[in-house]
Amino acid sequence: MSVDVEFRGIVKEFGPVQVLHDLSFALPAGHAYGLLGENGAGKSTLMKILSGYEQPTAGELRINGTPMRFADSRAAEAQGIVLIHQEFSLAEHLTIAQNLFLGHEKKRGWLLDDAAMQAESARALEMVGLKANVNTRVNQLIVAEKQLVEIARALLRKARLLVMDEPTATLTASETERLFALMDQLRAEGVTVIYISHKLEEVQRMTDQVVVLRDGTLVAQAATDSLTRQQMANLMVGREMSNLFPPKTPAPADAAPALKVSGLTVPGWARDVSFEVRAGEILGFAGLVGAGRTELFEGLLGVRPRSGGSVELHGRPVDIRNPRQAVAQGLTYLSEDRKGKGLHVDFGLRENLTLMALQRYARPWLHADEEAQALRTAVQDFGIRVGSLDQRAASLSGGNQQKLALAKVLHPQPRVVVLDEPTRGVDVGAKRDIYFLIERLAREGLAVIVVSSELMELIGLCHRVAVMRGGRIGAVLDADHLSEEELIAHATGTH
16 A cells, blocks of 8 residues: 655744644655755754654645544554654664564464564565674674664564664765665655655755755755755755855864874784874775775774784873873874764753763862853853753754764863764755865874765865775775775775
């Protein structure tokens, strides 16, 4: 059965804050729709109403012409409407198969039919291209593999309308191509796809229509091929979006290495890795998922065990065994997992900001007024949009959470900073803000390392890019040799 959707005058309020304002538009069945908007525009809230996770304050949702009000997500799934969340909703300590059938277990009489669930799970993993044993626990998977598990789970629900929220944020180029082939197949079978992404080239390629929200209102609904990417970006932010990347300030040619790593090995992930980055330089790290980039820096920071190799900071040998020691030496790290390792989302903004520099505010008692002033300064310096300085981090949009996470790791005033996927899942406006911030850090004399899966991000920002493959650095390319083709060739070993 196909699923036609119509929103009529949808309003959503959270306490005194209205996030959706009288939204009305229709999505006929069997097409792919790109849902665009900056973080905080209301995209995820609207999709949660469609998929039963939230109730509208006012207005009406119609499915195939019939007014619907889903009590929960299971009621929506019964109508064939499935949402793949941007933030994972997996049970970390259960296996892949257990996660895929959680709440929908197959039974044989009174007993669970484990054999049937494992067989169907294996077929679903094959469809999404995940080569993993279905009995592997989810907490043993890397971020990209968890994303594929989420997609496989949605396929098993026999969706007729599938909402995908930033599904390629952690996927490699080959995994993304596989997902796109799957989307084409679903669309051919009459499935409606709503695709939320800040990667406008993907929206342009994979959707028939785009719907653009801004500040909880509808600003455009148009055929995808009638808009350029520049026009889409302009509609999202309500202003002309050009010069996404700042001009590159040349790195000081005569600066000594701020960080020098020699022969570092992280067992199972990185082998005999050597590199250096100078003050005022932005050094990028490219590579496919599984190349060992994140694990290399987790080993450098003492999050993972490492064997062999040496580390120098500003010409002085250091032995870093944990992140606290790294911070004390002037080296900080922004995790790619914003909500899992970057922020304590249930804490307030002030507590998150000052967590890595508490000794500055506890002498010996905590000076909350000084923390509050530090937060006010950070909100202004980093452009963090907040409703109140007293709100929890969880209530910020994704882009503003990322700016808070950046402010947090920079608050101890490091001299070397490692940013792992610094713009993952943030909108084009927030991306531009973060890019200009990174350039400012380098201009102010910090040594900056950017680990990213977005090749244009590395090309637009970095003075040099190291390409990892199979746990080793295969090449280090200067700015004048940076291109997508060159980076892909080194990452895949086809250069």
